[in-house]
Amino acid sequence: MAGNTLKTCPDICPANTVAAPPKEYLKAGMSRGPENPHASPYVPGMIKPPEPKVYPPGAPPRYLPQPTDSTSGDILGMGPIGPWAAGHLDWTPQAGTTGVRPVVDKYSITRYSTGEWRNHNLFMLTPRATDKAKHADATIKRDIKIANENLDKKQDETNSNLGKRVKDLGYWKKQVEQTLRAMDDEIELLDQDRSKLKGACRILNLPEAISKECLELRTNRYEPDLVRDDAEQELVKEVAIVGEIRRVFENTLAKVEEQMANNRAAKSAIESDWNDKMVALKVDKQCLSFTPESSLLLYHPGVARWPENASNLEYWLHYCAESIKNCDEVRQKSENLRGDLMTAIVKGGQDLKTQGDRTNAALAESVSTTEELRDKLEETLKDNLKTIADIENLISYLKDELRKLGERTKLNMTRLHARNYDRPNVENCRDEAQYALMAEAKFIKETTESFNGRMREAEAIRSELMKYRGDLEKEIASKRKSLNIDQDRLARVRAHMPKPEEFAGG
Template sequence: MDPSKTCPNICPTSDRREDVKIYKEAGQSRGGELAHAAPYVPGKIKPPEPRVYPPGAPPRYLPQPTDSTSGDILGMGPIGPWAAGHLDWTPQAGTTGVRPVVDKYSITRYSTGEWRKNNEYTLTPRATDKARALESQTKQDIQNAFTNLDNKLNDSDKKLGKRVKDLAYWKKAVEKTLDAITEEIDTLDKDRAKLKGACKILMMPEAISRECLELRTFRYEPDLVRDEAEQELVKEVAIVGEIRRVFLNTLAKVEEQMLRNKAAKSSIEFDWSDKMASLKVDRKNVSLSPDSNLLQWHPGVARWPENATTLEYWQHYCAESVRNCEEVRQMSVDLRGDLMTSIKNGSQDMKIQADRTNAALAETVAATEEMCAKLEENLKENLQKIADIENLINFLKESLRKVDERNKCVMTRLFARNYERSNVENCRDEAQYALMAEAKFIRETSESLQDKMRQAQTVRSELMKYRGELEKDIACKRKSLNIDQDRCRRVRAHMPTPEEFAAG
């Protein structure tokens, strides 16, 4: 093997012997480095010596000049709280020089000097200078910020005050227009009320005429005739219809104008309401300050609303709203000029037609009363005959009851003789023949009386039928009299006069 190609530390080429390192066993002394690590000798334990700190030394919990971070100061003797041995191959060997010593009580990792250095690090105020600088800068920034905030607040207050003045001006203009259109609506409503009153008054004669016609349809069949009164009532309804057509045409125009007036008023009221709400909001905003007790958080309000308009459009809208309302009001004033003329048309013709109808009804009533009196006279005679026949029927019923009693008597005798006599005693003697003859005569008499009863009942039925016919005819005439004389006359007493039409 070539000696130049070998490592002398691995493959030595000579027999040179080097010093062999000898390691101490656990618990052995390291040769004077730790004198107190000698084996225990009885009586050699010394009393405690007080620690003396140099003058001006820091507190005992802070690092001292005599502190050391080496673990060699720790005694590794055969007694004490330490385990035997001293090894330095652990990861902590470069920091403390000792391995963590473990016994059954504790684990030791740091020295007293390290504990004091950690206390010094903990008590050092590292952020104090930074805090002082931050405090000074922050106070200056806050002062500048509040100065700017006060300027912005004053500017906002001035702009809000100007806006309140503009809103107050337009609110007053809108209120003036609103009062004018409201007064016009009230005036037109009064005139419309007159026209509606005329229509209602017109409804009365029409309702009277139609009610009279309808009432006359309730007459019974013999009196359902198209007499002169009927024709006059039909003509009266036709005249009312023509007058209504004129009234309704005028009323339609008034209603259309009223809708325009109300629409204009509603629009101007909405505008007034919006201005009042905006004025209230801005006045409230003007009165608010950072010291007010009505302040709240409203996240997300610092943005333009989607329905926000421009200032130019707002001014244009205010002027147009007032102008449109004034135009509608002028149209309403022009329409009210022709309203009263329509109300007075046709009232005199209706009065004349009502007089003609009343005269025809009076003539019909007189003829019906005469017929009704004659029918009542015939009814009295018929009732008397019915009473006589009913008395005869009652007498026949009493006679039949007496005949039935005699029939029961003879039947009882015959039953006893036929079934209670025995043997040869049950014979046809003269008494038996007499009882049989009596029973036959009673039966014939009963049949004769029953035939008379039937005849009397037939006559009574005919009289009752005739009575019904008379009563029906009398009821028919009284119904007609009640309709024509009482109900129609009472209804027609409310027929309006031309003066009532003119008054509306």
């Protein structure tokens, strides 16, 4: 139609031809990427179970204290241990493990010794006159009554606050005790798992020694069987997997040692907090039990003031909660690490068992193939021996025929000699008998030469068969040697391969 533009596909017929970017090819020395499927770092659990006949191609950890972790919320910005561990006053940000611990083990109450002070004032203000005495008597008694009532109120208020403080200290002491018991249990469990990991590291020496001994035994095979077969590949992979598992175990053990130090530091800090709370609770209970009639009351001049190292209530509450929180955080990291530790042990043992199954399967297949080849070689050797016997019989038969040809040759020669030299004069003629004897001599000579050629051919064939027999016997001996190594000696050695349960049990 008129006015309609021709629509074309922009991918096939672009309106504006743009030159395609030149193709880039790999230059000399450049790699297309890793071709080995095991080039990446080893991860427990990556080994797949063995497959029949078809051969397919084959946690720092977060769990370490973080620099941004808060220990107490103070302005010092301490490291993973926290500023509440007992330390020296010469703390520096580079230390990272100790801090200035605020002194919280001194508590006091404001107390006034009013009795003697009032008695002294009464003595100084009592007038010498009687009216003044009466007025003073009434006034002082009234003041004393009011003062005693106010003192009782203040003392009741103080006792109430002390009782409330004792309850708060008892609550936080109980929380600290629970945290401390949980940390004790965690340290004990982590120590047990560490012992299991060390035992797994010791047990790991056995499969490594077994794999290396199997590789060394297979080097004793004879020359034709020194091949890089699947069994050899699996044994080499088994040695590599043992090394990777050992690397994971050693890294995990280093993390466990570091976490154990953190656990003990957290336990020390929480024990210090618990000890401070026990002392403070004992002091406050003793203060709460005091009455004006107690026998342990003494004068302590100058105590009615705030100590220089006294903390406020908000900071004390923050410290109590933060101390428990820090200990719980360390304990949680320890629990996570224990989970990773047992996962590494279990997965490592399973991977080693899986690889052992793959190796045993490859060895069994190699043994089966070698047995089939040995049987075939023995059958071929029997056929070769039978063929040698047949060719020797043939040679013997050819010798008999040559001997018979010799007799015929002598007969023919005797006849020709007699007819050539014994017939006189004209009788020595070339008759039909003479021509027949000459033809017979020629045929006997040709037949003898043919038989001698066949004799040489048979002798060469027998020599070749004898050489082939020796080669077959060497091959059979080689296969029997390989079967003895793979089927007997390697089987006895690999029977001691540890099971995954032994790794988990430590």
